[in-house]
Amino acid sequence: MSEILLVGEVNGGNLAEATAELIAHGKPLAESLTSSISVALLDQDSTSAAQEAISQGADKVYNIKDSLLGTYQTDAYLASLAKLIQEINPIAVLISKTEIGADIGARLAFRVDTGIVQDCIEVSVNSDNKIQANRPVFGGNCMATVVCESTPMMALIRPKTKEALEADTSRSGDVVDYNADLDESVIKNQVVERVEEVQEGIRLEDAARIVGGGRGMNGPEPFDNELKDLADTMGAAIGASRAAVDIGWVPYSYQIGLTGKKVAPDLYLLVGISGASQHMAGCSGSKNLVAINKDPDANIFRDARFGVVGDWEKVLPALTQQLKELM
Amino acid sequence: MSFNIVVLAKQVIDPEAPSASYRIDGSAGKLEVDSSQKIAPVINGFCENAIEAALQIKEAVGDATVSVISAGSDFVMDVMKKAVSMGSDEMYLLQDEKFSNLNDSSITAKLLATAIQKIGEYDLVLAGMQASDWDQAQVPLGIAEILGVPCVPIARKIEIKDGRAICERATDAGYETVSAPLPSVITVNNEFGQPRYPTLRNIMAAARKTPITWDAAELGLSDDDLSPRIKIVDLFIPEKQSQCEIIEGEDEEEMGRNLALKMREAKLI
Numbered sequence: 089m090s091e092i093l094l095v096g097e098v099n100g101g102n103l104a105e106a107t108a109e110l111i112a113h114g115k116p117l118a119e120s121l122t123s124s125i126s127v128a129l130l131d132q133d134s135t136s137a138a139q140e141a142i143s144q145g146a147d148k149v150y151n152i153k154d155s156l157l158g159t160y161q162t163d164a165y166l167a168s169l170a171k172l173i174q175e176i177n178p179i180a181v182l183i184s185k186t187e188i189g190a191d192i193g194a195r196l197a198f199r200v201d202t203g204i205v206q207d208c209i210e211v212s213v214n215s216d217n218k219i220q221a222n223r224p225v226f227g228g229n230c231m232a233t234v235v236c237e238s239t240p241m242m243a244l245i246r247p248k249t250k251e252a253l254e255a256d257t258s259r260s261g262d263v264v265d266y267n268a269d270l271d272e273s274v275i276k277n278q279v280v281e282r283v284e285e286v287q288e289g290i291r292l293e294d295a296a297r298i299v300g301g302g303r304g305m306n307g308p309e310p311f312d313n314e315l316k317d318l319a320d321t322m323g324a325a326i327g328a329s330r331a332a333v334d335i336g337w338v339p340y341s342y343q344i345g346l347t348g349k350k351v352a353p354d355l356y357l358l359v360g361i362s363g364a365s366q367h368m369a370g371c372s373g374s375k376n377l378v379a380i381n382k383d384p385d386a387n388i389f390r391d392a393r394f395g396v397v398g399d400w401e402k403v404l405p406a407l408t409q410q411l412k413e414l415m
Numbered sequence: 416m417s418f419n420i421v422v423l424a425k426q427v428i429d430p431e432a433p434s435a436s437y438r439i440d441g442s443a444g445k446l447e448v449d450s451s452q453k454i455a456p457v458i459n460g461f462c463e464n465a466i467e468a469a470l471q472i473k474e475a476v477g478d479a480t481v482s483v484i485s486a487g488s489d490f491v492m493d494v495m496k497k498a499v500s501m502g503s504d505e506m507y508l509l510q511d512e513k514f515s516n517l518n519d520s521s522i523t524a525k526l527l528a529t530a531i532q533k534i535g536e537y538d539l540v541l542a543g544m545q546a547s548d549w550d551q552a553q554v555p556l557g558i559a560e561i562l563g564v565p566c567v568p569i570a571r572k573i574e575i576k577d578g579r580a581i582c583e584r585a586t587d588a589g590y591e592t593v594s595a596p597l598p599s600v601i602t603v604n605n606e607f608g609q610p611r612y613p614t615l616r617n618i619m620a621a622a623r624k625t626p627i628t629w630d631a632a633e634l635g636l637s638d639d640d641l642s643p644r645i646k647i648v649d650l651f652i653p654e655k656q657s658q659c660e661i662i663e664g665e666d667e668e669e670m671g672r673n674l675a676l677k678m679r680e681a682k683l684i
């Protein structure tokens with residue numbers, strides 16, 4: 089039986105949420121192509137993650153081992169995945185467009201000499217048994233339907249576009265160790281240092297609630313005062329539009345959107361953000377959008393569930409006060 | 416010996432153009448702006464950042480040449496000239512009817528890589544992190560694979576030192592510093608500062624400079640080289656139905672309070 093290979097990721101010893109979602113994307117494709125789902129894990133000691141992948145729906149897990157595969161290093165990851173692909177010859181390769189996936193996806197495709205569909209939000213199999221994907225283009229203003237015409241068929245899938253399947257711990261599958269046997273010369277780039285900037289409070293990508301501010305905040309101070317007060321009251325993380333980042337009110341790590349973080353909270357409250365397609369590209373998976381904007385024609389009201397047309401300077405304090413009474 | 420920097424710059428439809436101005440040919444995967452709207456194309460924003468980065472590096476290393484390459488079929492010279500008038504030394508336009516709908520980025524990468532090799536010696540290839548039209552963020556990564564050189568995507572700072580590029584790049588958790596041996600391909604984001612405005616002197620100089628143009632034959636590319644591995648079967652504007660409930664109130668304060676109550680009622684908080 090042919091295999092669909094999924095590039096998996098491990099987060100703190102556990103299978104990454106993005107990989108569980110990727111399996112959910114892969115399952116229906118495997119059914120249509122009468123293939124099985126294999127997940128490659130590049131963590132040194134990911135025994136529990138392998139089992140988790142199987143519970144999520146994988147049939148087989150390749151534990152790729154190599155002394156060069158400690159922490160993430162692009163060249164080592166690329167070399168070992170390319171080797172595995174050339175050896176097992178999968179019918180398709182799916183990668184989640186996480187930080188690592190975006191880094192290796194395109195290069196892996198070039199290395200194994202195939203095409204890749206980028207940034208898909210939906211994948212299916214067409215009547216020619218080819219993988220077909222919908223992907224936003226033009227900053228999300230348009231949608232393109234693209235078909236993979238070469239093998240392996242490769243797709244980079246946007247995270248948070250499908251919910252992971254219910255874990256079934258009774259499932260069983262093969263766990264195979266795969267020695268990548270890398271030559272040290274594959275490593276070209278050297279990571280000199282890696283700095284973690286501890287962001288206060290909740291990580292944006294993990295937050296169940298987010299409050300975002302845009303150019304309409306009119307300065308950096310509201311991010312530390314009114315917006316923060318509201319976020320603290322709701323137990324929310326703070327995000328921002330690119331406009332607010334570009335002016336320098338908040339650092340890039342706050343940016344939500346096409347070229348920023350992809351978030352999918354239960355509640356995203358946007359203040360002074362117009363709702364440009366490039367911003368919405370980063371939060372379209374949110375369950376509920378609520379907008380405060382003084383312009384009744386702002387695009388954001390096309391996406392929001394609830395909206396207030398007004399000046400945030402007047403709306404926010406009253407909203408925060410009322411929330412404090414309710415919580 | 417002069418330090419040779421190649422910058423890849425793409426001409427794109429102005430991303431600010433309203434979607435109502437789009438003219439779409441879905442099955443051909445073609446999107447144009449209604450010509451009656453008179454919306455000029457622009458140099459992709461991140462590509463202007465790459466030109467800016469190249470000029471900053473040129474200033475830092477002293478003796479350097481900045482060559483800009485662009486591939487396409489219908490360049491608007493007034494737009495593309497900006498790459499030179501910002502301060503670049505040379506411009507190469509890969510222009511051919513066959514490049515009008517580059518439907519697979521492996522072709523675009525092959526084209527640009529071929530041109531880079533044809534130009535000759537290079538120390539650094541700079542590109543934008545992403546084009547604002549098709550949003551692939553992969554052409555430069557492919558070029559690095561074809562040329563067999565290291566690649567650093569999405570840098571926000573570059574320093575050239577002892578034959579290496581020391582790059583700072585943002586990560587989900589903070590940032591990292593990566594050192595890549597030259598030559599290498601580096602893509603940049605918008606953190607290099609505002610792309611500089613062309614000075615009058617550079618505008619005059621640019622006006623006198625003719626770009627070097629190469630077509631598919633001159634690049635030695637056959638039709639086979641240009642055959643795609645992915646196929647675009649449709650392109651459309653997704654429909655959206657607004658169902659926003661606007662919260663009412665006597666004044667904005669009351670609207671704020673009512674929003675809190677509404678969110679509680681809908682169990683959002």
Ligand SMILES: Cc1cc2nc3c(=O)[nH]c(=O)nc-3n(C[C@H](O)[C@H](O)[C@H](O)COP(=O)(O)OP(=O)(O)OC[C@H]3O[C@@H](n4cnc5c(N)ncnc54)[C@H](O)[C@@H]3O)c2cc1C
Pocket residue numbers: 227301302303304305328329330331332343344345346347348349359360361362363364365366367370380381382383386398399400401430460546547
């Ligand atoms: C290739 C590319 C990539 C991009 N990537 C991203 C990205 O990742 N993320 C992103 O966010 N953008 C991105 N953008 C930019 C995007 O197109 C928009 O320019 C940006 O999102 C606008 O930010 P904004 O909504 O804060 O500002 P604006 O569009 O200026 O909106 C400000 C809003 O605030 C409202 N307002 C003003 N004052 C008040 C007040 N007192 N009370 C209430 N409301 C008020 C106004 O009515 C307006 O709607 C990208 C663009 C390109 C071309």
Ligand SMILES: Cc1cc2nc3c(=O)[nH]c(=O)nc-3n(C[C@H](O)[C@H](O)[C@H](O)COP(=O)(O)OP(=O)(O)OC[C@H]3O[C@@H](n4cnc5c(N)ncnc54)[C@H](O)[C@@H]3O)c2cc1C
Pocket residue numbers: 203204205206223225232234423424425426444445459461462465484485486487517518519520521522523527541542543544545546547548549550551552553554555645647650
């Ligand atoms: C609707 C549609 C959907 C598509 N989907 C896919 C897909 O899923 N997978 C795929 O492989 N291809 C796809 N393509 C083809 C792809 O968009 C083109 O090959 C395009 O030339 C490269 O992608 P990009 O413009 O997004 O560039 P990006 O890879 O986003 O560009 C990054 C940087 O590379 C440089 N660069 C890119 N193009 C040029 C150029 N022409 N001249 C100079 N520098 C350049 C610039 O520095 C730019 O900032 C699609 C095309 C269309 C029309």
